[in-house]
Amino acid sequence: MADYLLVMTAAGDRETASLLASSAVKARLAASAQVQGPVSSFFWHLGEAGEGEEWQVTFKTVAARYDELERHLIATHAWDKPEVTAIPLVAGSDPYLRWLDASTAPSVE
Incomplete structure:
Protein backbone atom coordinates (compact mmCIF):
# COMPACT_ATOMS: atom_id res chain seq x y z
CA MET A 1 0.00 0.00 0.00
CA ALA A 2 1.22 3.51 -0.76
CA ASP A 3 2.22 5.76 2.14
CA TYR A 4 -0.49 8.34 1.33
CA LEU A 5 -4.10 7.75 0.30
CA LEU A 6 -7.25 9.40 -0.96
CA VAL A 7 -10.14 7.63 0.75
CA MET A 8 -13.68 8.01 -0.54
CA THR A 9 -17.17 7.43 0.74
CA ALA A 10 -20.61 8.79 -0.08
CA ALA A 11 -23.65 9.75 1.99
CA GLY A 12 -27.29 10.37 1.26
CA ASP A 13 -27.31 13.94 2.58
CA ARG A 14 -24.98 16.84 3.30
CA GLU A 15 -25.36 16.59 7.08
CA THR A 16 -24.21 12.96 7.17
CA ALA A 17 -21.35 13.69 4.78
CA SER A 18 -20.25 16.63 6.95
CA LEU A 19 -20.43 14.49 10.10
CA LEU A 20 -18.24 11.82 8.50
CA ALA A 21 -15.73 14.45 7.33
CA SER A 22 -15.51 16.43 10.55
CA SER A 23 -15.42 13.45 12.91
CA ALA A 24 -12.60 11.74 10.97
CA VAL A 25 -10.50 14.92 10.89
CA LYS A 26 -11.13 15.64 14.60
CA ALA A 27 -10.00 12.09 15.39
CA ARG A 28 -6.84 12.71 13.29
CA LEU A 29 -7.71 9.77 11.05
CA ALA A 30 -7.47 12.13 8.08
CA ALA A 31 -5.62 15.39 7.61
CA SER A 32 -8.49 16.89 5.62
CA ALA A 33 -11.78 16.00 4.03
CA GLN A 34 -13.86 17.60 1.31
CA VAL A 35 -17.61 17.22 0.84
CA GLN A 36 -18.94 17.59 -2.70
CA GLY A 37 -22.46 17.33 -3.94
CA PRO A 38 -25.05 16.64 -4.59
CA VAL A 39 -24.05 14.26 -7.36
CA SER A 40 -26.28 11.97 -9.38
CA SER A 41 -25.63 8.35 -8.53
CA PHE A 42 -26.63 5.21 -10.44
CA PHE A 43 -26.19 1.85 -8.73
CA TRP A 44 -27.36 -1.70 -8.08
CA HIS A 45 -29.19 -2.16 -4.76
CA LEU A 46 -31.28 -5.09 -3.56
CA GLY A 47 -31.13 -6.67 -7.01
CA GLU A 48 -32.38 -3.59 -8.87
CA ALA A 49 -30.90 -0.65 -10.69
CA GLY A 50 -31.43 2.56 -8.75
CA GLU A 51 -30.57 6.21 -8.86
CA GLY A 52 -30.48 9.09 -6.45
CA GLU A 53 -28.49 11.99 -5.10
CA GLU A 54 -25.43 11.51 -2.93
CA TRP A 55 -22.74 13.62 -1.34
CA GLN A 56 -19.16 12.51 -1.89
CA VAL A 57 -16.54 12.74 0.83
CA THR A 58 -12.82 12.55 0.04
CA PHE A 59 -10.25 12.18 2.82
CA LYS A 60 -6.47 12.67 2.66
CA THR A 61 -4.68 10.32 5.01
CA VAL A 62 -1.66 8.12 5.57
CA ALA A 63 -1.77 4.39 4.96
CA ALA A 64 -0.95 3.72 8.61
CA ARG A 65 -4.32 5.29 9.61
CA TYR A 66 -6.43 3.62 6.90
CA ASP A 67 -7.74 0.69 8.98
CA GLU A 68 -8.85 3.02 11.78
CA LEU A 69 -10.44 5.42 9.29
CA GLU A 70 -12.30 2.58 7.59
CA ARG A 71 -13.64 1.30 10.93
CA HIS A 72 -14.66 4.82 11.94
CA LEU A 73 -16.52 5.47 8.68
CA ILE A 74 -18.36 2.15 8.78
CA SER A 103 -1.90 16.10 10.91
CA THR A 104 -2.64 12.38 11.12
CA ALA A 105 -0.18 11.55 13.89
CA PRO A 106 -2.08 10.10 16.85
CA SER A 107 -2.42 12.76 19.52
CA VAL A 108 -0.57 12.22 22.75
CA GLU A 109 -2.72 13.25 25.68
Whole structure:
Protein backbone atom coordinates (compact mmCIF):
# COMPACT_ATOMS: atom_id res chain seq x y z
CA MET A 1 0.00 0.00 0.00
CA ALA A 2 1.22 3.51 -0.76
CA ASP A 3 2.22 5.76 2.14
CA TYR A 4 -0.49 8.34 1.33
CA LEU A 5 -4.10 7.75 0.30
CA LEU A 6 -7.25 9.40 -0.96
CA VAL A 7 -10.14 7.63 0.75
CA MET A 8 -13.68 8.01 -0.54
CA THR A 9 -17.17 7.43 0.74
CA ALA A 10 -20.61 8.79 -0.08
CA ALA A 11 -23.65 9.75 1.99
CA GLY A 12 -27.29 10.37 1.26
CA ASP A 13 -27.31 13.94 2.58
CA ARG A 14 -24.98 16.84 3.30
CA GLU A 15 -25.36 16.59 7.08
CA THR A 16 -24.21 12.96 7.17
CA ALA A 17 -21.35 13.69 4.78
CA SER A 18 -20.25 16.63 6.95
CA LEU A 19 -20.43 14.49 10.10
CA LEU A 20 -18.24 11.82 8.50
CA ALA A 21 -15.73 14.45 7.33
CA SER A 22 -15.51 16.43 10.55
CA SER A 23 -15.42 13.45 12.91
CA ALA A 24 -12.60 11.74 10.97
CA VAL A 25 -10.50 14.92 10.89
CA LYS A 26 -11.13 15.64 14.60
CA ALA A 27 -10.00 12.09 15.39
CA ARG A 28 -6.84 12.71 13.29
CA LEU A 29 -7.71 9.77 11.05
CA ALA A 30 -7.47 12.13 8.08
CA ALA A 31 -5.62 15.39 7.61
CA SER A 32 -8.49 16.89 5.62
CA ALA A 33 -11.78 16.00 4.03
CA GLN A 34 -13.86 17.60 1.31
CA VAL A 35 -17.61 17.22 0.84
CA GLN A 36 -18.94 17.59 -2.70
CA GLY A 37 -22.46 17.33 -3.94
CA PRO A 38 -25.05 16.64 -4.59
CA VAL A 39 -24.05 14.26 -7.36
CA SER A 40 -26.28 11.97 -9.38
CA SER A 41 -25.63 8.35 -8.53
CA PHE A 42 -26.63 5.21 -10.44
CA PHE A 43 -26.19 1.85 -8.73
CA TRP A 44 -27.36 -1.70 -8.08
CA HIS A 45 -29.19 -2.16 -4.76
CA LEU A 46 -31.28 -5.09 -3.56
CA GLY A 47 -31.13 -6.67 -7.01
CA GLU A 48 -32.38 -3.59 -8.87
CA ALA A 49 -30.90 -0.65 -10.69
CA GLY A 50 -31.43 2.56 -8.75
CA GLU A 51 -30.57 6.21 -8.86
CA GLY A 52 -30.48 9.09 -6.45
CA GLU A 53 -28.49 11.99 -5.10
CA GLU A 54 -25.43 11.51 -2.93
CA TRP A 55 -22.74 13.62 -1.34
CA GLN A 56 -19.16 12.51 -1.89
CA VAL A 57 -16.54 12.74 0.83
CA THR A 58 -12.82 12.55 0.04
CA PHE A 59 -10.25 12.18 2.82
CA LYS A 60 -6.47 12.67 2.66
CA THR A 61 -4.68 10.32 5.01
CA VAL A 62 -1.66 8.12 5.57
CA ALA A 63 -1.77 4.39 4.96
CA ALA A 64 -0.95 3.72 8.61
CA ARG A 65 -4.32 5.29 9.61
CA TYR A 66 -6.43 3.62 6.90
CA ASP A 67 -7.74 0.69 8.98
CA GLU A 68 -8.85 3.02 11.78
CA LEU A 69 -10.44 5.42 9.29
CA GLU A 70 -12.30 2.58 7.59
CA ARG A 71 -13.64 1.30 10.93
CA HIS A 72 -14.66 4.82 11.94
CA LEU A 73 -16.52 5.47 8.68
CA ILE A 74 -18.36 2.15 8.78
CA ALA A 75 -19.32 2.61 12.46
CA THR A 76 -20.45 6.22 11.96
CA HIS A 77 -22.21 5.81 8.61
CA ALA A 78 -26.00 5.46 8.36
CA TRP A 79 -25.78 2.86 5.57
CA ASP A 80 -25.30 -0.88 6.21
CA LYS A 81 -22.59 -1.32 3.55
CA PRO A 82 -21.11 2.10 2.79
CA GLU A 83 -18.45 2.60 0.19
CA VAL A 84 -15.03 2.96 1.73
CA THR A 85 -12.37 2.86 -0.97
CA ALA A 86 -8.83 4.16 -1.28
CA ILE A 87 -6.48 5.10 -4.07
CA PRO A 88 -2.78 5.80 -3.62
CA LEU A 89 -1.27 9.24 -3.86
CA VAL A 90 1.77 8.52 -5.98
CA ALA A 91 3.34 11.96 -5.61
CA GLY A 92 2.94 15.19 -3.68
CA SER A 93 4.93 18.22 -2.67
CA ASP A 94 7.23 17.57 0.26
CA PRO A 95 5.73 20.32 2.49
CA TYR A 96 2.21 18.99 1.85
CA LEU A 97 3.17 15.39 2.64
CA ARG A 98 4.95 16.49 5.83
CA TRP A 99 1.77 18.35 6.83
CA LEU A 100 -0.28 15.23 6.08
CA ASP A 101 2.03 13.15 8.29
CA ALA A 102 1.86 15.64 11.16
CA SER A 103 -1.90 16.10 10.91
CA THR A 104 -2.64 12.38 11.12
CA ALA A 105 -0.18 11.55 13.89
CA PRO A 106 -2.08 10.10 16.85
CA SER A 107 -2.42 12.76 19.52
CA VAL A 108 -0.57 12.22 22.75
CA GLU A 109 -2.72 13.25 25.68
